[in-house]
Amino acid sequence: MASEDNTVLVLGATGGIGSEVARQLRDAGWRVRAMTRGAVPATGDGIAWLRGDAMDRQAVAEAARGCAVIVHALNPPGYKRWPALVLPMLDNTIAAAEAGGATIVLPGSVYNFGPDAFPLLDEASPQHPATRKGAIRKEMESRLEAASRRGARVLVVRAGDFFGPSTGNNWFSQGLVKPGRPVGTVSDPGRAGVGHLWSYLPDVARTMVELLARRDRLEAFACFHMAGHWDADGTAMCGAIQRVVARRTGITPRVVAFPWRLLALAAPFVPTFRELREMRYLWETPLRMDNARLLAFLGREPHTPLDEAVEATLEGMGCFGAMPRAATA
Incomplete structure (x- = not known):
């Protein structure tokens, strides 16, 4: 079946970046399908929800039939079983895209780069990851690039640590503050004076939507970096949380050091803690992204x-009294 230019399948549409991309594509006039393993939402949100498992190649192929774009925003919650799940799910997306001539969109990260590429990353920086997750991320992009040589089209948008209204696998909601609770303290994972790169999920989603609107001008394998929010000395994010909470509640939360030592003790028993600990180097090394290519292509x-x-992030997480907007991968 020929693809319809305005039909897109979002895999991982209940997660942080997937939910933002799905909503923004819908609002931009796309016909959005979303596949979920759980109960199909009866929300009337203008998104066509389908029941299926991303580990089931046939289910992915059926969901993607007729789609011009597949957004691959899958991320096993808590980083559980990454080696067993991440690459097979991507292979299923690649197979569906090759069969239907669809463009694959992947939210990328800095994980696939090692110290030899620091401190400023551009799209051509060498990929010599120092962690297991980084090696998987590198392999994901390698498989996508190979697919682009076989006739598929790929768009990768790399960004820093995510934060946004949907809770999910990110440092903001798993480390700095707690979803659904008033913010009395802010836990700071960083080292004094060390910068850190943040990316606001709606901004990342908007970038993807704008790039897809011009996808006829993209290379077969197109990659862009986002500069996001650069916290030059590691204090800007905690300071912003303090200002916002003080303005909304009249109480300024305390900033406390993240309990890395306790995390190390619990890591053998809690997979999420083990995976967070592996990425500690990103809080000890300043790492930025060069967005010159994105600016040249989009103009902004x-x-x-x-x-x-x-403020929108804390609001969406329920830190001011409302229930948090859940997001599971």
Whole structure:
């Protein structure tokens, strides 16, 4: 079946970045399908929800039939069983895209780069990852690049640590503050004076939507970096949380050091803690992304002011009294 230019399948549409991309594509006039392993939402949200498992190649192929784009935003929750799940799920997406002539969109990260590429990454920086997750991320992009040589089309948008209104696998909601609770303290994982790169999920989603609107001008394997929010000395994000909470509640939360030592003790028993600990180097080394290529192509990078982004994030997480917007991969 020939693809329809305005039909897209979002895999991982209940997760942080997947839910943002799905909503923004819908609002931009796309016909959005979303596949979930759980109960199909009866929300009337303008998204066609389908029941299926991303580990089932046939289910992915059926969901993707007729789609011009497949957004691969899958991320096993808590980083559980990454080696067993991440690459097979991607292979199923690649197979569906090759069969239907669809463009694959992958939210990328900095994990696939090692110290030899620091401190400023561009799209051509060498990929010599120092962690298991980084090796998997590198292999994901290698498989996508190979697929592009076989006739598929691929768009990778790499960004820093995610934060946004949907809770999920990110440091903001798993490390700095707690979803669904008032913010009394902010746990700071960083080292004094060391910068850190953050990316606001709605900005990342907007970038993907704008790039897809011009996908006829993209290379078969197109990759872009986002500059996001650069916290130059590691204090900007915690400071923004303090300002927003103080303005909304009249109480300024305390900033405390993240309990890395306790995390190390619990890591053998809690997979999420083990995976978070593996990425500690990103809090000890300044690492930025060069977005010159994105600026040259789009003319801009979508960028929400930090305090505005933090307030929307805390609001969506239920830190001001409402129930958090759940997001599971």
